[in-house]
Amino acid sequence: MHELAPWLRLIFQRWGRLSVGGLLLLITLLSGMGLLALSGWFITETALAGLLLAAGAQASINLYTPGGGIRLFALTRTVGRYLERVYNHDTVLRQLSDIRTRLFRQLAATPRSHRRGLSGAQWLSRLTRDVDALDTLYLRLIAPTALAVVVSLLMVLLALILFDTRIALWLGLLLGIALLYSTIGTLARTRQTSRRLSDGEERLRTHIIEHLEGFAELTAAGRTGKHAAWLMRQAHGFAKEQAKVDRRLGWNQALTHLLINLAAIVVLWAGFGLFQSGQISGPVLVLLPIALLGLAEVYAVLPEAFGKFGATEASANRLNQDSLDAPGEGTIQATEPPNGTALVATELGVRYDDCPPIFMHFNLTVARGEHLGLVGHSGSGKSTLADALAGLSPAFQGDIARLPTSYLTQSTVLFEDTLKANLLVGDPEASDTQLWRVLELVELAERFASEPDQLETWLGSSGSRLSGGEARRIALARVLLSPAPLLILDEPFTGVDSPTRGRICKNLRYWLKGKAVIALGHGPDALPDTDRVIHLIA
């Protein structure tokens, strides 16, 4: 339950919308029940009056009030339904947006070391299934439960007014049992399984992806069949458990409905006592049981909603885990270095996760305006070192003082957006002229000047196809655009052919004047011009 708390708080921030939506739901439900109950009352009343008339007695009956009431209920039911749907779906979409933005902000405040290890497919399922479980929490669970409580209380009140205390108490008891059974009862019977299922699905997804990624090796070894059979057994167990939950939900639904029907029967039976002793009229006797039958509409959705509660908790739990509530900056803030230097690292110890340290007692001083090359073969841990120097991951010992830094990571990251938007990440204030200049630096100005959309060219899967080298150069351009006085470039020219690399190096000579640069690469030829080179030996 506690894992839902932050999300519930978020949902209830829109309490105004939630109450209006709930009110519309209430109006719709009450109109439906009122329509039937009033019609039942009306038919009984007219039947009795009809009998009197047939017997030749005088009977007067007001046809217009109930007739008008019936028409009114029919109308409010229809209009209420429409408004309720439109309004509540709007709320759900707003909540979807709230949850996503919140999730993103949380992730953004989490250091990278906490959110490693989720594949794209896993993220996608987080975003569709897990967020979905939360954004419908109000419409599926909270609203119907509140509605059931309110309408049940109204029914008890009605019984108190029209019938007597004893019947009201009986009704309250039966409806109370139905409410507890359909909510907490369902929860108790399905919570664990539903939670287990939700986590089991994640595991199954990992396994199936492994199966597909290793398909060639498994096929060669003649093991695809066995491995697939193993997966099928898991999937079968999974489906069996799901069916078990479904069955339990079905029975809970049926029993809840039975309790509602029983409530109607008990009220009818007890009401006859009052009717025969002349305390209530026939039409009034009919009114309450018929209204009660209409309660099934709201009670019917409760077991299903509570049956998914375990899964919802698991979803919330996963989302919480991905973005630990560790408030802070995504990157580590560093202190100002002494005058004349751009970066000073003292007694630095660096390691990847909990692996053995890659560097110990690493000391480095980079002067302002100095261009330093760090060379080491791949696997020597230079990217881990670069991450630590740039403040992306913490060093497990030692201190780093550095100027504001712009860092080109080893992997190229471009967004599904325009070229301009991608570049502006480096410096949101940059003018178009500046963008073109930096594109010239990386020898891409001509390439994009010939595109019809120029700076507005859409990058990414649905847009212009970039080669690996072109993407790398855009990422480099973005870093160059940044006004930061210290640049850390990890393998800046991956995938860039050597003639282009040479031209870019020449262009950079002037541009990088006055900036401190730490360039890392597998060899000196993979780096821009440097003043000195340090060879890393892990």
Added chain:
Amino acid sequence: MAELGKSNRRWMYGAVVAGVVTGISALVQMTIIALIVHRGVGEAVPVRELSPLFLGLLAAVCVRALGQGMQTRMAARCSEHVRCDVRRQIHQHWNASGPVALGHFSAGELAREWLDHVEALHGYYARFLPQLLLALIIPSLILILVFTLDWLAALLLLLSAPLIPLFMALVGMGAEKLNQQHFQTISRLSGQFLDKVRGLTTLQLFGQTDAAASVLATRSDAYRRITMKTLRIAFLSSAVLEFFASMAIAVIAIYIGFGLLGYITFGPADELTLFSGLLILLLAPEFFQPLRTLSQHYHDRASALGAGAEILSRMNRLGRGSPRGGHDGQREDKPQDSVLLGAVGLCYRQEQPIFSDLSLSFEKGDCIALTGPSGGGKSSLLHLLAGFVVPDEGSISVFGKPPGSFSFGWLGQTGFLVQGSWADNLRLTRPDASDIAIETALTNAGLRPLLESRDAGIHSQVSEDGQGLSGGQARRLSLARIFVADYDLILLDEPTAGLDTDSEVHVIEALHKLAEAGKTLIFSTHHQALLTLANRVLLVSDGELRDA
């Protein structure tokens, strides 16, 4: 869709039968209630004499609950079968199409189909299909009953009956639109979100996370507004259904009331009693209820159809990929100790044959290097020898058997590891390997130093999600699998491409050991050290093959 769930009709009809029982007991329940009111209120019969009726009423609601429970039970069973069945079918298609065809698709996407799309079929088989039949049967039963009570009232209901297909179309169109819109919005937003999350480190580095969050918020708000425009129209359909249902009840109630007062002088109204009047009223909502339930389940149909269509189209695409199996190479005269390719032709696309009339033979124990420009057919040749693709013409025999009919070692360009320990990873292809064999294999692949840094040796986790292993280490893990399984034939696609020098040395050393052990090695490479390792180097270029 029928193709996917054909074996499960039994359970589905079971669910329908249970639904009909539920429906009939509801009719009985309403009849008894109307009867009780008629006798107790209309004829003022003492409540004691009504006891049998109350008992009957109790029985009816119990049967109703029982039917309801049985219906979901059967439905759950039906969808359980469908899901397992469809997953098995997907596996069969995967197996039939082989690694090469499968490699064209992203594993995440295929996994989503196998898991999520199949899950989406549940609502269709468990809820929508049975309800579709029930929405026909139950209203018909009610109509018949009402007809015997008062034909005019039945006519009123019947008048709305031709409107029912109209409802359905409206509801259907609405629901479909709603669903499409919803999914589109979700997937667009997910795509944007995913993109931003993937690049989160970059955004953090440039201090742009706040700006990105605002962009996300404004974009999802814009999508919401567009979606709501459509939804406002789509929801009209449910309003229409609600309108007809409420209006029918209101009109029937007023007709019956006036009829009972004797104000209606035409038709069967003068025969109305409290019993028949009340019963017709009670049945009216039951008449519309199955339709309403159906419209609620309509989105199940829409999402299942979408999911099913994707599954089937993938199956078709995979099916066309390359038919495997059905080798004709079982003849006895194939030599047991050599590999033969006779006049092999292969083309993926009509206009561009990869190979035509390609012939090659070499002995068991040979170490063959394939070299040549990329796109020249090196990988295709390896795929042919592996049996991953079947030649369009000619025949291939490996040690006298069709390729792929026995276990062999395969090393692709990406290493493959599963969550679990080192031992789990090696036993994946050789479940009966001893701990000692596993350690030896890991040593042979040069992973000993890494292993020694872990506490539990081969039983320690290979770092979850593979983050702790570099690409080279992952490939060496795959190589260790080949060592432990002791295959006669080993095929390797660019075994040293993109490796750091450390891993490169280990891989070359390992291949050397394998070659010395008399294994048949065939690999594609540009690497000089590997070319010297081979005792025969073949140049593959433009589908031609010659000794280099």
